[in-house]
Amino acid sequence: MVWDTYSKKAMTLRNRIAITFALLNFALLAIIFMVLYLLTRQYTYNEFFNRLEERAQIAAQAFLEKDELNQQIFEEVRRRHLRTLPQEQEFFYALGEEDLLPEALPEFLDASILGRIGEGEEVRYHYGQLSVAGIRYEDNQGIFATIVVAQDLYGQRKLINLLRLMLFILGAALLAVFLLGRWYAWHILLPIGQMIKKMKNINSSNLHLRLKEKTGRQDELKQLATTFNRMLDRIEAAIETQNLFIGNASHQIKNPLTAIIGEVETSMLKERSSTEYHHSLKVIGEEADRLGALVKQLIRMSYPDTGEGQDAKWRFDELILDLVEEFKETYPKAGISLEFSSLPSDPEKLLYRGYYHLIRIAIGNLLENAIKFSGNTIVKLKLDISDEKLAVSITDNGIGIPEEAQPHIFTPFFRADNAQGFPGYGVGLALADKVVKMHDGQLKLLSSQQKGTTFILELPF
Numbered sequence: 001m002v003w004d005t006y007s008k009k010a011m012t013l014r015n016r017i018a019i020t021f022a023l024l025n026f027a028l029l030a031i032i033f034m035v036l037y038l039l040t041r042q043y044t045y046n047e048f049f050n051r052l053e054e055r056a057q058i059a060a061q062a063f064l065e066k067d068e069l070n071q072q073i074f075e076e077v078r079r080r081h082l083r084t085l086p087q088e089q090e091f092f093y094a095l096g097e098e099d100l101l102p103e104a105l106p107e108f109l110d111a112s113i114l115g116r117i118g119e120g121e122e123v124r125y126h127y128g129q130l131s132v133a134g135i136r137y138e139d140n141q142g143i144f145a146t147i148v149v150a151q152d153l154y155g156q157r158k159l160i161n162l163l164r165l166m167l168f169i170l171g172a173a174l175l176a177v178f179l180l181g182r183w184y185a186w187h188i189l190l191p192i193g194q195m196i197k198k199m200k201n202i203n204s205s206n207l208h209l210r211l212k213e214k215t216g217r218q219d220e221l222k223q224l225a226t227t228f229n230r231m232l233d234r235i236e237a238a239i240e241t242q243n244l245f246i247g248n249a250s251h252q253i254k255n256p257l258t259a260i261i262g263e264v265e266t267s268m269l270k271e272r273s274s275t276e277y278h279h280s281l282k283v284i285g286e287e288a289d290r291l292g293a294l295v296k297q298l299i300r301m302s303y304p305d306t307g308e309g310q311d312a313k314w315r316f317d318e319l320i321l322d323l324v325e326e327f328k329e330t331y332p333k334a335g336i337s338l339e340f341s342s343l344p345s346d347p348e349k350l351l352y353r354g355y356y357h358l359i360r361i362a363i364g365n366l367l368e369n370a371i372k373f374s375g376n377t378i379v380k381l382k383l384d385i386s387d388e389k390l391a392v393s394i395t396d397n398g399i400g401i402p403e404e405a406q407p408h409i410f411t412p413f414f415r416a417d418n419a420q421g422f423p424g425y426g427v428g429l430a431l432a433d434k435v436v437k438m439h440d441g442q443l444k445l446l447s448s449q450q451k452g453t454t455f456i457l458e459l460p461f
């Protein structure tokens with residue numbers, strides 16, 4: 001089964017989801033039951049206290065007014081009052097004169113409570129398992145405090161049974177919700193298990209495989225599959241580029257090394273004149289310089305992955321100005337026309353956050369190609385900045401790029417047929433494209449053979 005491919009951690013995740021789900025539901029249900037129990041208990045207490053007050057009223061009538069009632073009324077009162085409650089006791093105290101109060105009161109009663117009753121307050125309280133209710137009663141003999149004490153066995157049993165029922169329901173609900181949560185977690189995590197199984201089958205030999213992206217849904221599982229597939233796209237492209245890179249780099253490095261070794265072997269075959277040795281050393285030096293320049297470009301090619309300096313903010317217009325000044329010194333015969341006509345007046349909008357050194361290399365490579373392939377004629381460099389992005393366009397009037405070569409122009413070491421007579425290794429444009437993509441930008445190409453080329457470098461803010 002797919003689920004068998006899950007590791008112990010995945011199983012723990014399923015249990016963790018189920019336990020969390022069960023505890024949350026248990027806590028919610030416990031709060032509801034607690035509120036319900038407290039309300040029921042309060043209602044039960046009030047109901048029993050009402051009965052005690054009613055019995056206190058009846059007891060007062062039966063005891064204090066017995067001498068004033070005829071026999072029929074008295075018997076009716078006694079009949080209503082005949083059925084006693086568990087541990088029921090009735091107490092009557094004359095109020096108004098302290099010397100009429102008994103010296104020894106029951107342990108559940110004190111003078112302050114009698115005073116409250118005398119002021120007309122209905123007294124209700126619990127003393128252990130007993131419920132106590134007291135009322136003020138007035139007749140022609142004076143003012144009396146009538147106290148009735150009893151135990152609400154029925155109400156207590158009802159509350160205990162309710163509490164037991166709630167605890168049973170809570171336990172059963174906890175178990176049921178946990179099992180339901182485990183099933184639900186299994187159901188939710190099953191597609192992830194299927195993804196993991198397919199991920200494990202993907203390696204460098206079958207990078208063309210992809211996770212299935214279900215149509216018609218935009219949930220996290222589809223986002224996960226889409227993200228993983230895009231990552232595979234980048235890895236596959238990187239490996240293809242790497243393979244091409246290694247093949248081309250080996251070929252490019254081999255040429256100057258072969259020339260150097262051949263020149264050395266030729267020089268050692270026999271004695272030669274100083275002029276011939278000087279010529280051989282010159283050839284070796286030129287090939288060594290060529291090899292050094294190629295290695296330098298290869299190092300630059302790998303540099304963007306270091307992740308240094310991206311948080312720095314700097315003015316983009318100043319980068320362009322510094323770069324143009326540098327190229328005017330390096331290529332004094334070249335003409336560079338600079339246009340800043342559409343820059344914002346706010347200096348803050350000229351600030352850009354990114355890899356200063358790498359962007360400088362990328363624009364420098366584009367500018368160097370424009371000068372090289374245009375025969376030192378005028379090269380136009382224009383900087384446009386808006387709220388959403390900036391664009392650097394570099395235009396030359398050189399040899400242009402053939403249409404069939406344009407789709408491959410950013411491939412490392414690729415060179416168009418009409419560029420073979422110019423110095424270079426086919427690395428500069430590939431590096432520039434890599435730097436721009438690393439900043440989520442675009443490098444666009446507009447070119448016509450024998451008319452010129454325009455590169456547009458766009459970077460979002």
